Amino acid sequence: MAPCAQTGSGRLSQGLLLLWALLGTGLCHMGAEAEGFGQDARTSPPVALFNWTAQLMEETYTNITQKCWELFVDLMRNVTVSELCEWRVISRPYSLLQACLEEWADHLHYGYPNALAEQYIFQSHHRYFHNCTLEHQVYFDPPEDVLLAMIIAPICLIPFLVTLVIWRSKDGKAQP
Numbered sequence: 001m002a003p004c005a006q007t008g009s010g011r012l013s014q015g016l017l018l019l020w021a022l023l024g025t026g027l028c029h030m031g032a033e034a035e036g037f038g039q040d041a042r043t044s045p046p047v048a049l050f051n052w053t054a055q056l057m058e059e060t061y062t063n064i065t066q067k068c069w070e071l072f073v074d075l076m077r078n079v080t081v082s083e084l085c086e087w088r089v090i091s092r093p094y095s096l097l098q099a100c101l102e103e104w105a106d107h108l109h110y111g112y113p114n115a116l117a118e119q120y121i122f123q124s125h126h127r128y129f130h131n132c133t134l135e136h137q138v139y140f141d142p143p144e145d146v147l148l149a150m151i152i153a154p155i156c157l158i159p160f161l162v163t164l165v166i167w168r169s170k171d172g173k174a175q176p
Helices: 014-023 026-076 087-107 115-128 144-169
Strands: none
Touching: 026 087, 026 115, 087 115
């Protein structure tokens, strides 16, 4: 190993050489270690800054979504109980809530949909629209046994009808 410091003649005095041998390479690498520590110190703040920025962004989005919710609640005060289930009445406040949540999430690069936005949407449904029912009956698929019968009946009927047509056409009379 070469020593870090040299005298003018290119040789170290015996005392410095002995000191260097006792301390090992710590004397030569002291600057490198300090630089390495400085490197770690320089890379740490961006990580801390990123975490701080993410936390700040989340707090900002939380505060803004609270304002979106307050605006929605204020708009819903103008809606009577009988109008709560009429889409033409509630579409504006509901759409404004959704747009506010989505646009601020996009603006802050927070991602949408997200858990907080979904929580406000669910809260709006639970608070205002839980008694709304569909005016038209929703149709469901029939049970499997009924569905199977409805599929198999026409399939079995086709060979019978083909046989009937062939049998009737062999009658010998020409059809005009």
